[in-house]
Amino acid sequence: MNVSSSTEVFYITTPIYYVNDVPHIGHAYTTVAADVVARYQRLLGRQVFFLTGTDEHGMKIEKTAEQRGMSSQELVDEVVERFQHLWQVLNISHDDFIRTTEERHARSVTAFFEKVRENGDIYLGTYEDWYCIPCETFWTVNQLEDGNCPECGRPAERVKEESYFFRMSRYRERLLAYIEEHPDFIQPPAKRNEILSFIREELRDLSISRTSFSWGIPVPGDDKHVIYVWFDALINYLTAAGYPDGDRFSQVWPADIHLIGKDILRFHAVYWPTFLFAAGLPLPRKVFAHGWWTVEGEKMSKSRGNVVDPVAVADEYGVDSFRYFLLREVPFGLDGDFSRAAMKGRLNSDLANDLGNLFSRSIAMIGKYRQGKVPVPDPADQRYEEFSRLAAEIFAEVSTGMEDLAFSKVLQAIWRLVVKGNKFIDQQAPWQLAKDEAKAGELDQVLYCIAEALRLITAYLLPFMPERAGEMMRQLGLTMEHFSRGAEIFSWGQMPPGTVVEKGKSLFPRLD
Ligand code: MSP
Numbered sequence: 001m002n003v004s005s006s007t008e009v010f011y012i013t014t015p016i017y018y019v020n021d022v023p024h025i026g027h028a029y030t031t032v033a034a035d036v037v038a039r040y041q042r043l044l045g046r047q048v049f050f051l052t053g054t055d056e057h058g059m060k061i062e063k064t065a066e067q068r069g070m071s072s073q074e075l076v077d078e079v080v081e082r083f084q085h086l087w088q089v090l091n092i093s094h095d096d097f098i099r100t101t102e103e104r105h106a107r108s109v110t111a112f113f114e115k116v117r118e119n120g121d122i123y124l125g126t127y128e129d130w131y132c133i134p135c136e137t138f139w140t141v142n143q144l145e146d147g148n149c150p151e152c153g154r155p156a157e158r159v160k161e162e163s164y165f166f167r168m169s170r171y172r173e174r175l176l177a178y179i180e181e182h183p184d185f186i187q188p189p190a191k192r193n194e195i196l197s198f199i200r201e202e203l204r205d206l207s208i209s210r211t212s213f214s215w216g217i218p219v220p221g222d223d224k225h226v227i228y229v230w231f232d233a234l235i236n237y238l239t240a241a242g243y244p245d246g247d248r249f250s251q252v253w254p255a256d257i258h259l260i261g262k263d264i265l266r267f268h269a270v271y272w273p274t275f276l277f278a279a280g281l282p283l284p285r286k287v288f289a290h291g292w293w294t295v296e297g298e299k300m301s302k303s304r305g306n307v308v309d310p311v312a313v314a315d316e317y318g319v320d321s322f323r324y325f326l327l328r329e330v331p332f333g334l335d336g337d338f339s340r341a342a343m344k345g346r347l348n349s350d351l352a353n354d355l356g357n358l359f360s361r362s363i364a365m366i367g368k369y370r371q372g373k374v375p376v377p378d379p380a381d382q383r384y385e386e387f388s389r390l391a392a393e394i395f396a397e398v399s400t401g402m403e404d405l406a407f408s409k410v411l412q413a414i415w416r417l418v419v420k421g422n423k424f425i426d427q428q429a430p431w432q433l434a435k436d437e438a439k440a441g442e443l444d445q446v447l448y449c450i451a452e453a454l455r456l457i458t459a460y461l462l463p464f465m466p467e468r469a470g471e472m473m474r475q476l477g478l479t480m481e482h483f484s485r486g487a488e489i490f491s492w493g494q495m496p497p498g499t500v501v502e503k504g505k506s507l508f509p510r511l512d
Pocket of ligand 1 (some may be wrong): 014015016017018025026027029030055233234236260261262263264291292293294300
């Protein structure tokens with residue numbers, strides 16, 4: 001177990017998504033990745049708290065609602081359902097779904113604000129700067145590019161108003177020291193370096209309230225002001241853990257991982273830690289920023305009309321093929337491209353040809369030669385030993401890979417077993433052994449190894465492809481009980497002899 005974890009609960013979060021727009025592949029990406037980690041940790045036997053939700057306040061929501069002729073509340077209530085529906089479709093196993101418009105969150109933000117103010121880290125001043133509404137981000141004049149937001153390229157607006165400020169500058173040295181002493185805190189390393197140079201340059205106090213709109217949580221004791229949407233949003237991670245006075249809070253917080261996209265790293269790796277310092281709370285153990293998807297080689301945008309709807313992709317290719325694609329195609333942390341050709345290629349080669357084929361031919365052979373019954377293994381058999389060694393190697397690769405969130409590497413490690421299984425069948429040629437009565441014992445060993453390889457592959461795929469792995473489990477005559485023994489399920493030789501396997505429908509039909 002991870003030595004740095006002192007809480008009992010493994011706590012993982014996704015960003016909370018803005019509800020001014022419908023969900024797309026980028027939202028699906030982070031959430032599927034977090035789901036895989038959560039399911040993997042549960043398989044290892046850990047108690048998991050997996051949080052996702054929606055970010056429902058701010059000027060952007062207020063403006064979108066106005067444009068659509070509805071109230072902000074009506075807008076958020078409508079769009080939140082699209083997210084909740086998507087998570088159902090994608091088989092996301094979150095334990096909680098937080099909406100920042102909930103009462104529990106207003107309580108938590110208010111308590112947090114008061115705590116930081118008591119500490120002397122909030123003061124009233126005047127704010128004058130540039131603001132990008134779509135990104136809900138402030139910029140200095142030097143950061144603007146021809147008057148436009150450097151992040152999204154849209155025009156920034158000049159804002160001048162009375163505002164509460166958070167004394168972020170006070171925490172510059174402490175944050176630098178923290179990041180330097182905790183090399184794993186910000187991942188991947190290239191992103192960590194970006195953050196370090198950002199902080200080294202300057203850390204200004206942060207305006208954390210607005211008077212120019214009202215859709216938000218009021219500043220306690222001064223309700224002309226609403227709290228800045230990022231201050232409000234980040235605290236969601238505490239609210240769901242029970243802040244300020246929930247029973248479970250000290251078991252759940254700090255979070256083990258905040259999974260986010262690279263565009264919102266500064267908020268999570270600079271603002272958030274300083275807020276937590278000011279409130280006297282421990283920092284999350286890891287903030288991991290993943291890359292962005294382009295679509296067929298182009299930036300995804302509404303104006304280009306190329307926004308990928310994850311529900312449509314899941315309908316067309318299957319939920320689990322989509323989940324597999326997202327995590328296999330691109331090393332986590334780098335940018336990647338979504339294309340129909342790539343999606344179809346992965347489905348046809350890795351899933352239909354390699355994995356699907358291995359399953360169907362193996363189960364057919366156990367059916368044909370042993371009436372569907374898994375034979376008794378001989379641990380001294382050389383084939384058994386060879387597989388056992390390979391399984392140990394793969395376990396090491398998967399464990400490290402999961403720890404590093406290197407999903408693509410993990411899947412490649414699992415595929416070593418798939419490829420080995422197919423090769424093994426070709427080399428051992430069970431159809432030849434079956435012709436010779438004297439080779440019955442050998443055939444037993446070959447079939448056992450194949451069945452056990454399928455079981456192991458199923459165990460490893462449960463987090464990635466929960467629905468298809470469930471079907472594999474059924475075809476293997478196993479139940480979830482066989483996969484509820486912690487890390488032991490990943491060691492070689494757990495397939496109970498005598499288990500009756502049964503052929504089912506093709507796991508991954510080819511697409512032409
Ligand atoms: N509400 C804030 C997050 C607050 S967390 C306390 C927000 N919401 S968002 O809906 O705009 O974006 C959420 C996530 O989607 C971000 O992590 C972002 O990186 C991700 N993506 C948006 N477009 C993306 C791609 N094209 N590709 C991959 N991820 C993308 O920011």
